Amino acid sequence: MAVFLMGCSSGCSKNSETTDSTQEVSPIHWTECGYDIGDHACDFTLTDQSGNEWNLYSHYGDIIILDFSTEWCGYCHVAAEETQAVHDEHKSKGFQYATIMVEDFSGNSPPLDSAIQRWVEHYGITSAPVLAGNRDMIDSGEGGWPVTGWPTFYILNDDLVIVEIIRGYSAQSLDNAIQSVLNPSTE
Numbered sequence: 152m153a154v155f156l157m158g159c160s161s162g163c164s165k166n167s168e169t170t171d172s173t174q175e176v177s178p179i180h181w182t183e184c185g186y187d188i189g190d191h192a193c194d195f196t197l198t199d200q201s202g203n204e205w206n207l208y209s210h211y212g213d214i215i216i217l218d219f220s221t222e223w224c225g226y227c228h229v230a231a232e233e234t235q236a237v238h239d240e241h242k243s244k245g246f247q248y249a250t251i252m253v254e255d256f257s258g259n260s261p262p263l264d265s266a267i268q269r270w271v272e273h274y275g276i277t278s279a280p281v282l283a284g285n286r287d288m289i290d291s292g293e294g295g296w297p298v299t300g301w302p303t304f305y306i307l308n309d310d311l312v313i314v315e316i317i318r319g320y321s322a323q324s325l326d327n328a329i330q331s332v333l334n335p336s337t338e
Contacts, residue, residue, distance in 0.1 A: 178211045186296050192311050197251065197282035198263060200271045205249065205280050208311065214332050215247045217305040221254040222266050224301035226320040231274040233322060237329070238279035244333055245309065251284040260285040308332050
């Protein structure tokens with residue numbers, strides 16, 4: 152009997168699993184998720200700059216940076232200047248850098264055909280996914296990603312466990328976090 156976790160758009164809960172003897176066993180083996188360090192990240196599916204669906208749990212086995220940004224945030228723009236380079240430097244190691252655009256310049260959900268396209272074209276992002284997010288993903292007291300400043304980075308290991316959260320942008324802090332998850336100490 153195969154057991155797998157169904158995707159959760161705004162958070163998983165206890166007993167969110169289903170069974171079906173005709174399905175393959177998924178590597179997803181947890182029944183709870185969360186948004187804090189040590190939690191398995193909660194699943195979501197968003198549309199990328201090419202119009203394709205990007206699902207977090209389909210990247211199980213990859214190390215992932217989730218960069219929650221807005222189009223109006225200055226430091227988000229600074230981070231975006233490095234997005235493609237960071238993605239390219241580490242992609243051969245099973246690494247994903249995904250930017251989740253939460254708001255456009257007007258504070259609205261970013262449309263794919265304007266805000267997202269402006270972002271990828273301006274910063275030369277060709278293969279790192281830029282996803283059209285929205286405020287519904289952010290914690291409003293009822294669950295969600297606890298983003299309290301822009302940008303906020305969640306670093307997930309290859310088991311989709313949140314290993315670090317960085318609020319604000321520092322190239323050195325982000326690089327240190329990437330190196331620690333790519334090269335974990337054996338202490």
